[in-house]
Amino acid sequence: MSRAIYLSLDEGVVVIRCLSEAVSISTIESLPGGGVRVVCASSEGAERIRRKLHEYILDDDATRHRHRPTTPLW
Numbered sequence: 001m002s003r004a005i006y007l008s009l010d011e012g013v014v015v016i017r018c019l020s021e022a023v024s025i026s027t028i029e030s031l032p033g034g035g036v037r038v039v040c041a042s043s044e045g046a047e048r049i050r051r052k053l054h055e056y057i058l059d060d061d062a063t064r065h066r067h068r069p070t071t072p073l074w
């Protein structure tokens with residue numbers, strides 16, 4: 001089971017919900033089309049968030065921001 005979840009919520013709301021469910025966040029990033037991608041520290045925590053926030057889950061093929069430059073840095 002993947003630890004990454006795409007949600008149609010604001011970053012602050014996701015952090016608060018994860019804290020209330022005692023789920024540790026490994027990383028969180030905003031998506032260009034709205035929403036966030038959150039990676040939980042454990043697969044059990046990710047499954048708990050999926051159950052609690054199932055109505056806000058987006059497709060896994062949501063567009064993300066580029067992390068690497070298109071040209072070499074040297």
